[in-house]
Amino acid sequence: MEFETQTIVRMCAYTGGGIAMGLGAVGAAIGEGYTASEANLAVSRSPKISGDIFKNMLVGQAVAESASIFALVIAILMLFLDIQTAHVLKASALFGAGLCIGFGAIGAGIGSGFPGGQACAGISRQPAAASQLTTNMLIGSAVCQTPAIFSMVVALMLIFIDFSNAPLYPTWAALIGAGLSTGMAAIGSGYGGGLAAGASCEGIARQPNSVGNVTTTMLVGQAVSQTPSIFGLLVSFILLFKTFPQSGALSASMALLGAGLCMGLGGIGPGIGNGMAAEGAVKWVARNMNHAGELMRTMLVGQAVSQSTAIYAMVVSLVLIFVI
Amino acid sequence: MGELGLIKQLIIPVWGHNIVLNLNVIGMTWIVIVFLIVFGIFSRWKKGIIPKPMQVMGELFVAQFYSLTEDAMDKEMAKTYGPLVCALFMFLLISNWLGIIPMLDEPTKDLNTPLSLGLMGFVIAHYAGIKSKGFKAYAKEYFQPIFFMAPLNIIGEISKIVSISFRLFGNIMGGSIIILVVSYLTYSLVLPPFLNVFFSLFVGTIQAFVFTMLTVVYISVQVK
Amino acid sequence: MAIEGVDIVKAAAFIGAGLSMGLGAIGPGVGEGMVAAKACEAIGKNPREAGLLTRTMLVGQAVSESTGIYSLVVALLLLFVV
DSSP: OOOOHHHHHHHHHHHHHHHEEEEEEEHHHHHHHHHHHHHHHHHHHHGHHHHHHHHHHHHHHHTTTHHHHHHHHHHHHHHOOOOOOOHHHHHHHHHHHHHHHHHHHHHHHHHHHHHHOOOHHHHHHHHGGGGHHHHHHHHOOOOOOHHHHHHHHHHHHHHHOOOOTSOOHHHHHHHHHHHHHHHHHHHHHHHHHHHHHHHHHHHHHHHHGHHHHHHHHHHHHHHTTTTHHHHHHHHHHHHHOOOOOEEEEHHHHHHHHHHHHHHHHHHHHHHHHHHHHHHHHHHHHHGGGGGGGHHHHHHHHHHHHHHHHHHHHHHHHIIIIIIO | OOOGHHHHSSSOOOTTOOOOOOHHHHHHHHHHHHHHHHHHHHHTOOOOOOHHHHHHHHHHHHHHHHHHHHHHHHHHHHHHHHHHHHHHHHHHHHHGGGGTTOOOOOOOGGGGHHHHHHHHHHHHHHHHHHHHHHHHHHHGGGGGGGOOOOOOOHHHHHHHHHHHHHHHHHHHHHHHHEEEEHHHHHHOOOOOHHHIIIIIIIIHHHHHHHHHHHHHHHHHHHHO | OOOOOHHHHHHHHHHHHHHHHHHHHHHHHHHHEEEEEHHHHHHHHHHHHHHHHHHHHHHHHHHHHHHHHHHHHHHHHHTTOO
C-alpha cells in the first residue's frame, strides 16, 4: 500500500492536533476544578461576599485556561493550515509540535489553578485584602504560564520552519525529540510554579502586610523553578537547528530521540521539587516576615541542589547529541 | 535567524590537536574585569566617614557577603574566604548583566567560563577540607558507609562541578536563545526588552547568587 | 535500509540511557524539593538554628541525590561501555 507524501503529512497533522488538544485539556480542567472547589468552600464560609469570590474565581479560571487555549490554537492551526511542503520531515515535525504543546499545557494548567483557589479561600478569610490577593494571583498564575509559552514557541517553530533541506534519517527523530524535550520538561516547572503562587496567596490572606516580601519570594522561587524548562528549551533548540549528517543507522535516530526523552522526563521531577521548596519558603515568609532573607537563601540553596538531577539529564542529552 | 548558528560553535572539541581560543569570550571577560577594577578604584576614591555613593555600594557588597560567609562558616574561615566569595559574586553579576548592552555577550554564555569557575570552587573547597581536617580524616569520608562506596562517592563529588557549572551555562544560554528566537518571531517588536530585563537582570542576578552560595556551601560542607 | 544486530543493540542502549537518566531524575528532584520545603518550614519556626538546619538539609539532599547519581552512572555506562 503506497501513500503520497502529502497524505502522510496530513495524517500526522491531524494526529498531532488531536494529541495537542487532548493532552492540553487535562491540566486546565484539573486546575479550574480546584479553583472552583476552593471557591465553593469559600462561599460556604462567608456567603455575604459571594460576589467578590465569584468574580475572583472567574478571573482566576480565565488565566488558568490560557495554557489550554494555547493548545487549542496549535490544534486549530494544524487542522486547517494548508501545508504545502510535501516532505516526510514535515510530518514528524507536526507530530512533535502536537506532543510539545500537549504535554506543555498540563503542568501550567494544573499549577495556575492553585493561586486561583487559594485567592478565593483568602478572600473569604480576609475580605479587606481582596484586591491585593487578586493582583498577586494574576502575577503568580501569569508567571507559571511561562513553560506553556515556551512549548507554544517550540510548537510554532516546528510547524512553520521549513526542514526540507535536512537529511530525513536522523532528523525525523530530532524533531520529535525537540517536541518531547520542551513539552515534558514544562510539566514540572508549570506545576511547581503553581505551588509557589498558591502558597503566596494563602500567605497574603494570613498576613496582608507581608505582601511585598511574599511576592518577591514567590517570583524568585518561580524563576528558579523554571530552570528545568529552560534546559528543555535549550535542548530543543539544539535539536531543531543543528544539522545532523545523514545516516541510515537506527542508532543515530534513537540517540536524538533519547536525548529529547531524557531532558523531557528529567525536567519533571526537579521542576515539581523546586516548586515544593518555593512553596515552603513562601508559606513561612508570610508567617515569619522578619527572617525573609534567611528563608529565601535556604530556598535558593535547596532549589539549586534539587535541580542537579535535571542538570545531569541535560548533560546526558548533550552527550547523546554531540558526542555520539 | 543566522545568529542561531552560533549554537554549533558552543561545544568545541577541546581535546583536538589545535587549541581553540574563544577570542570573543576572552574579550568580554576582560571588559568585566576592567569594569570591576574601575569600580573598585572609584569606591575607594576619597573614602571618608561620610561616604560617596560608590563607597556605599562597595561597602554594601562587602558587608553583605562577609555576613553570608560568616553564617555558613565560622569567623576565622570567613576572613580567609570572604574576599573570594565577594569577588566571585561581583564577577558573575557583571558577566550576566553584560548581555543587556547591544553588541556585547555574556562571558558565562560559553561553557568554559562557568566550568573553570566551578573547578576553581571545587579545588578550593577540597583544599580547605584537607587543611582543616587533615588528609586522613578527609580521605576517610570517601569510604563512609562501606568501603566499596568509594567510586560512587567520588563520582558524586565530581558531579557537583558538572551541576554547578551547567546550571549557570544552561540558564544564561537558554535565556539568550529565547531572546533571539522571540525577537525573530516578533520582528523585535514589544516583547524583547521585557525578556531582556527578565533573563539578563532577574535570572542573571539569581543565578549569580546561587552560584556564589553553592560555592560557599561546598566549602563549608568540606570544612565541617 | 537494512537494520543490523549491532545497530539495534546500540539504538536500544541510547534510548535506555535517555530513559535511565530521565526517569531517574524524577524521584530525587521531588524528594530533594520536599527536604528543602521542610527545611524552610523549620527555619521559619526556629530561625536561630538556621545554620544547623541548612547543613542538615544539604546532607539529606546529598543522600537522596545518590539514586540520581546511580542513574547518571548507568546512563554513562550505557553510552560509552555497552
